[in-house]
Amino acid sequence: MLTATHRHDPLFVISVAAELADMHPQTLRQYDRLGLVTPRRQGGRHRRYSPYDIEQLRQIQQLSQEGVSLEGIRRVIALQNRVEELEEQVGDLRQALRQAHRESGRSRVFAVGSRGDVVTVARGQRPRPSGRELIVWRSSR
Incomplete structure (x- = not known):
């Protein structure tokens, strides 16, 4: 099982990512050009996809099948990414608050x-x- 810290690790080359997402590699390249999924680059050239990227590719495929436009999908993904960032920030703030409460006892x-x-x-x-x-x-x- 992947932890939250490892779900963004770039693990898969494009051929493996395409197979895991049940898509053609050219589709992944197109989504990269459109900014829907942005894999990391190894050596500046070779795309490496994370487990999180694979989840997003599957979601793109599902939304596309439901009739959502690529621009709509881009907006949905941007909002989901922002929510994830904010949830992480809230978690950090909660941890800092708990630490402050522990220290205030002293x-x-x-x-x-x-x-x-x-x-x-x-x-x-x-x-x-x-x-x-x-x-x-x-x-x-």
Whole structure:
């Protein structure tokens, strides 16, 4: 089973990709020229298709059989690609939020010295008072 990170790896030459997608290689070249599926290039010339590209080729074939124009198919694929990018971004943001929540449990206490310097104070500790520091804390309620 391919993981999400491997589904974009360029694995298949055009003849194998055409067979997997049940299409003629010339059709794949035409779709590449139209920008419907853009395989990676090996050495600048040879097309290499990923498992994701094969999925898109099959979808193009299905939409075409249902009567959708090539321009309509291009728009559908562009929107699907954008949705995938946004879902990935949302996942990254959720992970960052979870990390921030985990770290917020470790609240910090800061002390400001008389010269304006900020010092982190360990939890349960107090700064040495000289009478001129401002100590700020947040209640853990």
